[in-house]
Amino acid sequence: MDKVAINLTVNGRNRQALVPPRMLLSDFIRHELELPGTHVGCEHGVCGSCNVLVDGKAVRSCLMFAVQTDGARIGTIEGMGADGSLHPIQEAFWEEHGLQCGFCTPGMLVAATELLAEKPDPSEEEIREAISGNLCRCTGYEFIIKAIRSAAQKLREGNGAAQTESA
Amino acid sequence: MKPAAFEYECPQQLDAALALLNDANSRILAGGQSLVPMMNFRLATPSRLVDINKLPDLDYVRDAGDAVEIGALARHAQVYASNEVAQHFPIMKAAYEWIAHSAVRNRGTLCGNLCHADPASEMPAIMQVLEAQLTLSSASGARVVVATDFFKGSYETAIAADEMLTMLSISKPAPGTGWGFEEVAMRKGDYAWCTVAATLQLSSGKIASARVAVSGVDACATRLSDAESSLDGQAPDTELFANVAASAALAVDPADNVAVSADYRRDLVRTLMPRVLQAAVESAG
Ligand SMILES: Cc1cc2nc3c(=O)[nH]c(=O)nc-3n(C[C@H](O)[C@H](O)[C@H](O)COP(=O)(O)OP(=O)(O)OC[C@H]3O[C@@H](n4cnc5c(N)ncnc54)[C@H](O)[C@@H]3O)c2cc1C
Ligand code: FES
Ligand code: FES
Numbered sequence: 380m381d382k383v384a385i386n387l388t389v390n391g392r393n394r395q396a397l398v399p400p401r402m403l404l405s406d407f408i409r410h411e412l413e414l415p416g417t418h419v420g421c422e423h424g425v426c427g428s429c430n431v432l433v434d435g436k437a438v439r440s441c442l443m444f445a446v447q448t449d450g451a452r453i454g455t456i457e458g459m460g461a462d463g464s465l466h467p468i469q470e471a472f473w474e475e476h477g478l479q480c481g482f483c484t485p486g487m488l489v490a491a492t493e494l495l496a497e498k499p500d501p502s503e504e505e506i507r508e509a510i511s512g513n514l515c516r517c518t519g520y521e522f523i524i525k526a527i528r529s530a531a532q533k534l535r536e537g538n539g540a541a542q543t544e545s546a
Numbered sequence: 547m548k549p550a551a552f553e554y555e556c557p558q559q560l561d562a563a564l565a566l567l568n569d570a571n572s573r574i575l576a577g578g579q580s581l582v583p584m585m586n587f588r589l590a591t592p593s594r595l596v597d598i599n600k601l602p603d604l605d606y607v608r609d610a611g612d613a614v615e616i617g618a619l620a621r622h623a624q625v626y627a628s629n630e631v632a633q634h635f636p637i638m639k640a641a642y643e644w645i646a647h648s649a650v651r652n653r654g655t656l657c658g659n660l661c662h663a664d665p666a667s668e669m670p671a672i673m674q675v676l677e678a679q680l681t682l683s684s685a686s687g688a689r690v691v692v693a694t695d696f697f698k699g700s701y702e703t704a705i706a707a708d709e710m711l712t713m714l715s716i717s718k719p720a721p722g723t724g725w726g727f728e729e730v731a732m733r734k735g736d737y738a739w740c741t742v743a744a745t746l747q748l749s750s751g752k753i754a755s756a757r758v759a760v761s762g763v764d765a766c767a768t769r770l771s772d773a774e775s776s777l778d779g780q781a782p783d784t785e786l787f788a789n790v791a792a793s794a795a796l797a798v799d800p801a802d803n804v805a806v807s808a809d810y811r812r813d814l815v816r817t818l819m820p821r822v823l824q825a826a827v828e829s830a831g
Protein backbone atom coordinates (compact mmCIF):
# COMPACT_ATOMS: atom_id res chain seq x y z
CA MET A 380 0.00 0.00 0.00
CA ASP A 381 1.15 3.54 -0.68
CA LYS A 382 3.38 5.19 1.83
CA VAL A 383 2.12 8.33 3.50
CA ALA A 384 4.17 11.44 4.34
CA ILE A 385 4.12 12.51 7.96
CA ASN A 386 5.60 15.52 9.69
CA LEU A 387 5.88 15.47 13.47
CA THR A 388 7.95 16.65 16.42
CA VAL A 389 9.87 14.05 18.40
CA ASN A 390 11.64 15.14 21.59
CA GLY A 391 11.49 18.73 20.37
CA ARG A 392 13.00 17.95 16.97
CA ASN A 393 11.07 18.14 13.69
CA ARG A 394 10.98 14.82 11.83
CA GLN A 395 9.60 13.95 8.41
CA ALA A 396 9.10 10.47 7.06
CA LEU A 397 7.28 8.32 4.53
CA VAL A 398 5.56 5.46 6.31
CA PRO A 399 3.43 2.51 5.26
CA PRO A 400 0.05 2.84 7.06
CA ARG A 401 0.49 -0.48 8.86
CA MET A 402 3.69 0.62 10.62
CA LEU A 403 3.11 0.81 14.37
CA LEU A 404 4.26 3.97 16.12
CA SER A 405 6.46 1.79 18.36
CA ASP A 406 8.28 0.33 15.33
CA PHE A 407 8.56 3.75 13.71
CA ILE A 408 10.19 5.15 16.84
CA ARG A 409 12.54 2.22 17.34
CA HIS A 410 13.50 1.30 13.80
CA GLU A 411 12.99 4.40 11.66
CA LEU A 412 13.95 7.07 14.18
CA GLU A 413 16.47 4.74 15.83
CA LEU A 414 15.27 5.58 19.32
CA PRO A 415 15.31 2.11 20.91
CA GLY A 416 14.61 3.35 24.45
CA THR A 417 10.90 2.76 23.87
CA HIS A 418 10.50 -0.95 24.61
CA VAL A 419 8.07 -3.43 23.11
CA GLY A 420 6.85 -6.22 25.36
CA CYS A 421 3.45 -7.49 24.33
CA GLU A 422 2.23 -5.51 21.31
CA HIS A 423 -1.34 -5.61 22.52
CA GLY A 424 -1.58 -2.82 25.04
CA VAL A 425 -1.14 -4.84 28.21
CA CYS A 426 2.43 -4.29 29.46
CA GLY A 427 2.92 -0.52 29.15
CA SER A 428 6.61 -0.76 28.26
CA CYS A 429 5.96 1.05 24.95
CA ASN A 430 4.30 4.09 26.56
CA VAL A 431 5.26 7.40 24.97
CA LEU A 432 3.81 10.90 25.32
CA VAL A 433 1.64 12.06 22.42
CA ASP A 434 0.69 15.71 22.79
CA GLY A 435 1.49 15.42 26.49
CA LYS A 436 -0.63 12.31 27.16
CA ALA A 437 0.77 8.85 27.87
CA VAL A 438 -0.33 6.38 25.20
CA ARG A 439 0.61 2.89 24.03
CA SER A 440 2.82 3.32 20.96
CA CYS A 441 2.07 -0.30 19.96
CA LEU A 442 -1.62 0.63 19.55
CA MET A 443 -1.15 3.63 17.26
CA PHE A 444 -0.04 3.73 13.68
CA ALA A 445 2.82 6.09 12.85
CA VAL A 446 0.67 7.58 10.10
CA GLN A 447 -1.72 8.85 12.80
CA THR A 448 0.93 11.06 14.36
CA ASP A 449 1.14 13.56 11.52
CA GLY A 450 1.30 16.96 13.24
CA ALA A 451 1.73 15.44 16.72
CA ARG A 452 4.29 16.13 19.41
CA ILE A 453 5.91 12.93 20.66
CA GLY A 454 8.03 12.51 23.76
CA THR A 455 10.12 9.37 24.31
CA ILE A 456 12.50 8.36 27.07
CA GLU A 457 15.40 9.77 25.04
CA GLY A 458 13.86 13.21 25.47
CA MET A 459 13.99 13.09 29.27
CA GLY A 460 16.88 14.82 31.01
CA ALA A 461 19.21 17.14 29.15
CA ASP A 462 22.81 16.98 27.96
CA GLY A 463 23.52 13.60 29.47
CA SER A 464 22.15 14.48 32.89
CA LEU A 465 19.21 12.62 34.39
CA HIS A 466 15.74 14.08 34.74
CA PRO A 467 14.69 14.31 38.41
CA ILE A 468 12.28 11.41 37.90
CA GLN A 469 15.09 9.28 36.45
CA GLU A 470 17.34 10.35 39.27
CA ALA A 471 14.74 9.25 41.81
CA PHE A 472 14.44 5.83 40.10
CA TRP A 473 18.21 5.50 40.30
CA GLU A 474 18.44 6.48 43.96
CA GLU A 475 15.45 4.42 45.13
CA HIS A 476 16.29 1.30 43.08
CA GLY A 477 13.15 1.76 40.96
CA LEU A 478 14.61 -0.56 38.34
CA GLN A 479 16.47 -3.81 38.01
CA CYS A 480 16.64 -5.10 34.42
CA GLY A 481 15.20 -1.81 33.14
CA PHE A 482 12.86 -3.27 30.56
CA CYS A 483 9.74 -1.68 32.03
CA THR A 484 11.50 1.54 33.03
CA PRO A 485 10.88 3.75 29.97
CA GLY A 486 7.15 3.03 30.19
CA MET A 487 7.14 3.57 33.95
CA LEU A 488 8.90 6.91 33.52
CA VAL A 489 6.35 8.04 30.94
CA ALA A 490 3.49 7.02 33.24
CA ALA A 491 5.18 8.85 36.13
CA THR A 492 5.77 11.95 34.00
CA GLU A 493 2.09 12.19 33.14
CA LEU A 494 1.03 11.56 36.74
CA LEU A 495 3.35 14.19 38.22
CA ALA A 496 2.38 16.77 35.59
CA GLU A 497 -1.24 16.39 36.70
CA LYS A 498 -0.73 15.68 40.41
CA PRO A 499 2.45 17.15 41.90
CA ASP A 500 1.78 15.53 45.26
CA PRO A 501 0.12 12.18 44.56
CA SER A 502 -1.06 9.84 47.28
CA GLU A 503 0.30 6.29 47.34
CA GLU A 504 -3.07 5.13 46.00
CA GLU A 505 -2.79 7.53 43.05
CA ILE A 506 0.74 6.34 42.30
CA ARG A 507 -0.39 2.70 42.34
CA GLU A 508 -3.30 3.54 40.05
CA ALA A 509 -1.04 5.48 37.66
CA ILE A 510 1.34 2.54 37.16
CA SER A 511 -1.36 -0.14 37.25
CA GLY A 512 -1.10 -0.46 33.47
CA ASN A 513 2.66 -1.10 33.54
CA LEU A 514 4.01 -4.56 34.20
CA CYS A 515 7.35 -5.05 35.95
CA ARG A 516 8.76 -8.56 36.31
CA CYS A 517 11.64 -7.61 38.62
CA THR A 518 11.07 -5.05 41.32
CA GLY A 519 7.79 -6.06 42.93
CA TYR A 520 6.72 -2.43 42.35
CA GLU A 521 7.41 -1.17 45.89
CA PHE A 522 10.67 0.55 44.92
CA ILE A 523 9.01 2.09 41.88
CA ILE A 524 6.31 3.57 44.10
CA LYS A 525 8.98 4.91 46.46
CA ALA A 526 10.88 6.36 43.51
CA ILE A 527 7.83 8.18 42.19
CA ARG A 528 7.10 9.60 45.63
CA SER A 529 10.67 10.82 45.85
CA ALA A 530 10.49 12.22 42.29
CA ALA A 531 7.37 14.16 43.22
CA GLN A 532 9.21 15.76 46.09
CA LYS A 533 12.22 16.62 43.93
CA LEU A 534 9.98 18.24 41.34
CA ARG A 535 8.05 20.20 43.96
CA GLU A 536 11.30 21.51 45.39
CA GLY A 537 12.31 22.63 41.90
CA ASN A 538 14.24 20.78 39.23
CA GLY A 539 17.29 23.00 39.57
CA ALA A 540 17.65 22.39 43.29
CA ALA A 541 17.13 18.65 42.85
CA GLN A 542 19.79 18.46 40.15
CA THR A 543 22.46 20.33 42.09
CA GLU A 544 21.73 18.28 45.19
CA SER A 545 22.74 15.07 43.45
CA ALA A 546 25.64 16.58 41.50
CA MET B 547 3.05 -9.88 15.23
CA LYS B 548 2.42 -6.99 12.88
CA PRO B 549 -0.81 -5.87 11.27
CA ALA B 550 -1.53 -6.81 7.67
CA ALA B 551 -1.32 -4.03 5.11
CA PHE B 552 -4.32 -1.75 4.69
CA GLU B 553 -5.31 1.44 2.95
CA TYR B 554 -5.53 4.43 5.23
CA GLU B 555 -8.12 7.18 5.02
CA CYS B 556 -8.27 10.07 7.41
CA PRO B 557 -11.33 12.15 6.49
CA GLN B 558 -11.67 15.65 7.92
CA GLN B 559 -15.47 15.80 7.72
CA LEU B 560 -18.20 13.47 8.95
CA ASP B 561 -19.91 13.30 5.52
CA ALA B 562 -16.69 12.14 3.92
CA ALA B 563 -16.20 9.50 6.62
CA LEU B 564 -19.74 8.17 6.18
CA ALA B 565 -19.32 8.05 2.40
CA LEU B 566 -16.17 5.91 2.85
CA LEU B 567 -18.13 3.46 5.03
CA ASN B 568 -20.32 2.60 2.05
CA ASP B 569 -17.51 0.33 0.96
CA ALA B 570 -17.83 -3.05 2.67
CA ASN B 571 -14.05 -3.27 3.15
CA SER B 572 -13.88 -0.20 5.36
CA ARG B 573 -13.52 -0.33 9.11
CA ILE B 574 -13.62 2.58 11.55
CA LEU B 575 -10.49 3.30 13.60
CA ALA B 576 -11.33 5.27 16.74
CA GLY B 577 -9.04 4.98 19.79
CA GLY B 578 -7.58 1.75 18.41
CA GLN B 579 -7.41 0.19 21.89
CA SER B 580 -9.39 -2.88 20.82
CA LEU B 581 -9.00 -2.85 17.05
CA VAL B 582 -5.21 -2.46 16.90
CA PRO B 583 -4.48 -5.37 19.29
CA MET B 584 -6.74 -7.50 17.08
CA MET B 585 -4.88 -6.31 13.99
CA ASN B 586 -1.51 -6.99 15.65
CA PHE B 587 -2.64 -10.58 16.22
CA ARG B 588 -4.19 -10.67 12.74
CA LEU B 589 -7.53 -11.51 14.26
CA ALA B 590 -8.70 -8.51 12.24
CA THR B 591 -7.36 -7.78 8.75
CA PRO B 592 -9.40 -4.87 7.43
CA SER B 593 -8.37 -3.77 3.95
CA ARG B 594 -9.22 -0.15 4.63
CA LEU B 595 -9.22 1.87 7.84
CA VAL B 596 -11.25 5.03 8.15
CA ASP B 597 -9.52 6.95 10.92
CA ILE B 598 -12.15 9.17 12.59
CA ASN B 599 -9.71 10.89 14.97
CA LYS B 600 -9.47 14.07 12.89
CA LEU B 601 -13.22 14.60 12.54
CA PRO B 602 -14.16 17.92 14.13
CA ASP B 603 -16.60 18.50 16.99
CA LEU B 604 -17.14 14.90 18.08
CA ASP B 605 -15.07 15.01 21.27
CA TYR B 606 -17.76 16.36 23.58
CA VAL B 607 -19.40 15.42 26.85
CA ARG B 608 -22.18 17.99 27.17
CA ASP B 609 -25.24 18.81 29.20
CA ALA B 610 -28.32 18.77 26.97
CA GLY B 611 -30.97 19.57 29.60
CA ASP B 612 -32.67 16.26 30.39
CA ALA B 613 -29.76 14.23 29.09
CA VAL B 614 -25.99 14.17 28.83
CA GLU B 615 -24.63 13.70 25.31
CA ILE B 616 -21.31 12.04 24.55
CA GLY B 617 -19.70 12.28 21.10
CA ALA B 618 -17.92 9.54 19.16
CA LEU B 619 -14.49 10.97 19.96
CA ALA B 620 -14.95 11.49 23.70
CA ARG B 621 -12.10 9.47 25.19
CA HIS B 622 -12.63 7.26 28.23
CA ALA B 623 -10.36 9.62 30.22
CA GLN B 624 -12.47 12.63 29.29
CA VAL B 625 -15.76 10.91 30.16
CA TYR B 626 -14.28 9.61 33.43
CA ALA B 627 -13.16 13.12 34.44
CA SER B 628 -16.25 15.02 33.28
CA ASN B 629 -18.39 16.97 35.75
CA GLU B 630 -21.57 15.93 33.93
CA VAL B 631 -20.82 12.27 34.51
CA ALA B 632 -19.74 12.81 38.13
CA GLN B 633 -22.92 14.72 38.86
CA HIS B 634 -25.53 12.59 37.07
CA PHE B 635 -24.01 9.14 36.58
CA PRO B 636 -21.89 8.18 39.60
CA ILE B 637 -22.38 4.56 38.46
CA MET B 638 -20.26 5.33 35.38
CA LYS B 639 -17.51 6.80 37.53
CA ALA B 640 -17.56 3.72 39.77
CA ALA B 641 -17.30 1.47 36.71
CA TYR B 642 -14.43 3.49 35.25
CA GLU B 643 -12.31 2.61 38.27
CA TRP B 644 -12.32 -0.89 36.78
CA ILE B 645 -11.86 -0.06 33.10
CA ALA B 646 -8.39 -0.35 31.60
CA HIS B 647 -5.49 1.94 32.60
CA SER B 648 -4.81 5.61 32.13
CA ALA B 649 -2.74 5.27 28.93
CA VAL B 650 -5.49 3.12 27.40
CA ARG B 651 -8.23 5.47 28.62
CA ASN B 652 -6.35 8.43 27.10
CA ARG B 653 -6.99 7.04 23.59
CA GLY B 654 -9.93 4.64 23.85
CA THR B 655 -13.38 6.09 23.25
CA LEU B 656 -16.60 5.16 25.05
CA CYS B 657 -18.41 4.83 21.69
CA GLY B 658 -15.68 2.53 20.33
CA ASN B 659 -15.92 0.49 23.52
CA LEU B 660 -19.66 -0.04 22.94
CA CYS B 661 -19.19 -0.91 19.24
CA HIS B 662 -16.51 -3.45 20.14
CA ALA B 663 -19.03 -5.13 22.51
CA ASP B 664 -16.65 -7.37 24.38
CA PRO B 665 -18.73 -9.82 26.45
CA ALA B 666 -16.81 -8.87 29.61
CA SER B 667 -16.85 -5.11 29.08
CA GLU B 668 -18.45 -2.93 31.75
CA MET B 669 -20.01 -0.04 29.84
CA PRO B 670 -22.35 -2.16 27.72
CA ALA B 671 -24.01 -3.24 31.00
CA ILE B 672 -24.06 0.29 32.41
CA MET B 673 -25.51 1.77 29.19
CA GLN B 674 -28.31 -0.81 29.29
CA VAL B 675 -29.09 0.05 32.90
CA LEU B 676 -29.14 3.76 32.00
CA GLU B 677 -31.10 3.02 28.79
CA ALA B 678 -28.77 5.18 26.74
CA GLN B 679 -29.85 6.14 23.22
CA LEU B 680 -27.28 5.52 20.48
CA THR B 681 -27.35 7.60 17.32
CA LEU B 682 -26.19 5.52 14.35
CA SER B 683 -25.38 7.67 11.33
CA SER B 684 -24.83 6.63 7.74
CA ALA B 685 -24.61 8.38 4.38
CA SER B 686 -28.37 7.91 4.02
CA GLY B 687 -29.41 9.32 7.40
CA ALA B 688 -29.47 8.48 11.09
CA ARG B 689 -31.43 6.24 13.43
CA VAL B 690 -31.56 5.99 17.19
CA VAL B 691 -31.27 2.63 18.94
CA VAL B 692 -31.71 2.15 22.68
CA ALA B 693 -28.81 0.34 24.38
CA THR B 694 -31.03 -2.60 25.36
CA ASP B 695 -31.54 -3.32 21.62
CA PHE B 696 -27.96 -2.57 20.59
CA PHE B 697 -26.04 -5.51 22.07
CA LYS B 698 -26.78 -8.71 20.16
CA GLY B 699 -24.10 -11.18 21.19
CA SER B 700 -20.40 -11.71 21.64
CA TYR B 701 -18.75 -8.79 19.74
CA GLU B 702 -22.05 -8.36 17.94
CA THR B 703 -24.20 -5.24 17.84
CA ALA B 704 -27.10 -3.77 15.88
CA ILE B 705 -24.77 -1.46 13.97
CA ALA B 706 -24.57 -1.94 10.18
CA ALA B 707 -21.27 -1.89 8.29
CA ASP B 708 -22.00 1.53 6.77
CA GLU B 709 -23.01 3.10 10.09
CA MET B 710 -21.06 5.03 12.67
CA LEU B 711 -22.07 5.53 16.28
CA THR B 712 -21.90 9.32 16.35
CA MET B 713 -23.52 10.12 19.68
CA LEU B 714 -24.65 8.60 22.92
CA SER B 715 -27.46 10.33 24.78
CA ILE B 716 -28.07 9.31 28.39
CA SER B 717 -31.16 10.61 30.19
CA LYS B 718 -30.43 12.01 33.62
CA PRO B 719 -31.93 9.68 36.22
CA ALA B 720 -35.02 10.74 38.12
CA PRO B 721 -34.23 12.35 41.47
CA GLY B 722 -33.83 9.74 44.18
CA THR B 723 -32.54 7.01 41.87
CA GLY B 724 -30.10 4.75 43.70
CA TRP B 725 -27.35 2.75 42.07
CA GLY B 726 -24.92 -0.06 42.75
CA PHE B 727 -21.93 -1.51 40.92
CA GLU B 728 -19.65 -4.43 41.78
CA GLU B 729 -17.02 -6.25 39.79
CA VAL B 730 -14.58 -9.08 40.23
CA ALA B 731 -11.65 -9.31 37.81
CA MET B 732 -8.18 -10.83 38.07
CA ARG B 733 -6.75 -7.31 38.46
CA LYS B 734 -8.30 -3.85 38.26
CA GLY B 735 -8.18 -2.80 34.61
CA ASP B 736 -8.63 -6.31 33.29
CA TYR B 737 -11.83 -7.46 31.69
CA ALA B 738 -14.46 -8.54 34.23
CA TRP B 739 -15.09 -12.08 35.40
CA CYS B 740 -18.40 -10.74 36.53
CA THR B 741 -19.91 -7.27 36.68
CA VAL B 742 -23.28 -6.48 38.22
CA ALA B 743 -24.88 -3.04 37.86
CA ALA B 744 -28.28 -1.81 39.01
CA THR B 745 -30.39 1.28 39.52
CA LEU B 746 -33.71 1.54 41.32
CA GLN B 747 -36.08 3.97 42.97
CA LEU B 748 -37.94 3.76 46.26
CA SER B 749 -41.56 4.77 46.37
CA SER B 750 -43.30 4.59 49.78
CA GLY B 751 -40.73 2.05 50.92
CA LYS B 752 -41.20 -0.17 47.83
CA ILE B 753 -38.75 -0.76 45.00
CA ALA B 754 -39.73 0.77 41.67
CA SER B 755 -38.12 0.86 38.22
CA ALA B 756 -35.46 -1.71 39.09
CA ARG B 757 -32.91 -2.17 36.31
CA VAL B 758 -30.30 -4.87 36.70
CA ALA B 759 -27.61 -5.90 34.23
CA VAL B 760 -24.64 -8.24 34.23
CA SER B 761 -21.61 -8.62 32.02
CA GLY B 762 -18.83 -11.16 31.81
CA VAL B 763 -21.27 -14.02 32.40
CA ASP B 764 -23.13 -14.25 29.09
CA ALA B 765 -22.38 -13.82 25.40
CA CYS B 766 -22.89 -10.11 25.93
CA ALA B 767 -23.94 -7.71 28.66
CA THR B 768 -27.62 -8.29 29.41
CA ARG B 769 -30.46 -6.84 31.41
CA LEU B 770 -32.10 -9.37 33.71
CA SER B 771 -35.82 -8.76 33.28
CA ASP B 772 -36.86 -11.61 35.59
CA ALA B 773 -34.77 -10.16 38.41
CA GLU B 774 -36.24 -6.73 37.74
CA SER B 775 -39.85 -7.89 37.88
CA SER B 776 -39.18 -9.84 41.08
CA LEU B 777 -37.90 -6.64 42.69
CA ASP B 778 -40.47 -4.10 41.51
CA GLY B 779 -43.18 -3.43 44.06
CA GLN B 780 -41.36 -5.25 46.88
CA ALA B 781 -39.90 -3.78 50.05
CA PRO B 782 -36.10 -4.08 50.12
CA ASP B 783 -35.15 -7.15 52.09
CA THR B 784 -32.02 -9.29 52.46
CA GLU B 785 -33.87 -12.51 51.79
CA LEU B 786 -35.53 -11.07 48.68
CA PHE B 787 -32.14 -9.99 47.35
CA ALA B 788 -30.62 -13.42 48.05
CA ASN B 789 -33.50 -15.15 46.22
CA VAL B 790 -33.33 -12.81 43.23
CA ALA B 791 -29.57 -13.35 43.03
CA ALA B 792 -29.92 -17.13 43.29
CA SER B 793 -32.40 -17.20 40.39
CA ALA B 794 -30.22 -14.85 38.33
CA ALA B 795 -27.19 -17.10 38.92
CA LEU B 796 -29.14 -19.98 37.38
CA ALA B 797 -30.51 -17.89 34.51
CA VAL B 798 -27.14 -16.68 33.19
CA ASP B 799 -25.16 -18.90 30.85
CA PRO B 800 -21.44 -18.41 31.50
CA ALA B 801 -18.73 -20.40 29.75
CA ASP B 802 -15.65 -22.01 31.27
CA ASN B 803 -12.35 -20.48 30.29
CA VAL B 804 -8.72 -20.94 31.32
CA ALA B 805 -8.89 -18.36 34.08
CA VAL B 806 -12.28 -18.99 35.61
CA SER B 807 -14.96 -21.65 35.58
CA ALA B 808 -18.61 -21.17 34.71
CA ASP B 809 -19.62 -22.27 38.22
CA TYR B 810 -17.41 -19.65 39.79
CA ARG B 811 -18.99 -17.00 37.58
CA ARG B 812 -22.45 -18.08 38.75
CA ASP B 813 -21.20 -17.82 42.32
CA LEU B 814 -20.06 -14.29 41.60
CA VAL B 815 -23.53 -13.34 40.34
CA ARG B 816 -25.02 -14.84 43.50
CA THR B 817 -22.58 -12.96 45.73
CA LEU B 818 -22.34 -9.59 44.02
CA MET B 819 -25.99 -9.00 43.20
CA PRO B 820 -27.26 -8.64 46.79
CA ARG B 821 -24.44 -6.17 47.51
CA VAL B 822 -25.31 -4.14 44.43
CA LEU B 823 -29.01 -4.07 45.31
CA GLN B 824 -28.27 -3.12 48.92
CA ALA B 825 -26.01 -0.27 47.76
CA ALA B 826 -28.73 0.88 45.34
CA VAL B 827 -31.32 0.95 48.13
CA GLU B 828 -28.96 2.86 50.42
CA SER B 829 -28.17 5.49 47.79
CA ALA B 830 -31.83 5.92 46.75
CA GLY B 831 -34.00 8.40 48.56
C1 LIG C 1 -4.72 -3.19 28.32
C2 LIG C 1 -6.16 -2.94 28.02
C3 LIG C 1 -7.10 -3.10 29.02
C4 LIG C 1 -8.44 -2.86 28.76
N1 LIG C 1 -9.33 -3.06 29.77
C5 LIG C 1 -10.64 -2.87 29.53
C6 LIG C 1 -11.61 -3.09 30.56
O1 LIG C 1 -11.28 -3.41 31.72
N2 LIG C 1 -12.91 -2.92 30.24
C7 LIG C 1 -13.32 -2.53 28.99
O2 LIG C 1 -14.51 -2.37 28.76
N3 LIG C 1 -12.43 -2.29 28.01
C8 LIG C 1 -11.11 -2.47 28.25
N4 LIG C 1 -10.22 -2.25 27.22
C9 LIG C 1 -10.73 -1.85 25.88
C10 LIG C 1 -10.96 -0.35 25.79
O3 LIG C 1 -12.09 0.02 26.56
C11 LIG C 1 -11.12 0.15 24.34
O4 LIG C 1 -10.85 1.50 24.30
C12 LIG C 1 -12.47 0.07 23.74
O5 LIG C 1 -12.92 -1.26 23.89
C13 LIG C 1 -12.48 0.41 22.26
O6 LIG C 1 -12.59 1.79 22.00
P1 LIG C 1 -11.65 2.47 20.88
O7 LIG C 1 -12.09 3.87 20.73
O8 LIG C 1 -10.25 2.24 21.24
O9 LIG C 1 -12.11 1.66 19.59
P2 LIG C 1 -11.28 0.96 18.42
O10 LIG C 1 -10.32 -0.02 18.95
O11 LIG C 1 -10.77 2.01 17.50
O12 LIG C 1 -12.47 0.20 17.70
C14 LIG C 1 -13.10 -0.91 18.27
C15 LIG C 1 -14.19 -1.43 17.32
O13 LIG C 1 -15.29 -0.53 17.26
C16 LIG C 1 -15.44 0.03 15.95
N5 LIG C 1 -15.75 1.44 16.17
C17 LIG C 1 -15.01 2.32 16.94
N6 LIG C 1 -15.65 3.50 17.02
C18 LIG C 1 -16.80 3.38 16.31
C19 LIG C 1 -17.89 4.26 16.05
N7 LIG C 1 -17.92 5.49 16.55
N8 LIG C 1 -18.92 3.80 15.29
C20 LIG C 1 -18.89 2.53 14.80
N9 LIG C 1 -17.90 1.65 15.02
C21 LIG C 1 -16.86 2.06 15.77
C22 LIG C 1 -14.14 -0.26 15.22
O14 LIG C 1 -14.34 -0.38 13.85
C23 LIG C 1 -13.71 -1.56 15.87
O15 LIG C 1 -14.41 -2.62 15.29
C24 LIG C 1 -8.87 -2.46 27.45
C25 LIG C 1 -7.92 -2.28 26.45
C26 LIG C 1 -6.57 -2.52 26.71
C27 LIG C 1 -5.58 -2.33 25.60
S1 FES D 1 4.22 -3.35 23.94
FE1 FES D 1 2.71 -1.85 23.96
S2 FES D 1 1.70 -2.26 25.80
FE2 FES D 1 3.06 -3.93 25.69
S1 FES E 1 12.90 -3.68 36.14
FE1 FES E 1 12.80 -5.54 35.03
S2 FES E 1 10.76 -5.47 34.32
FE2 FES E 1 10.79 -3.83 35.66
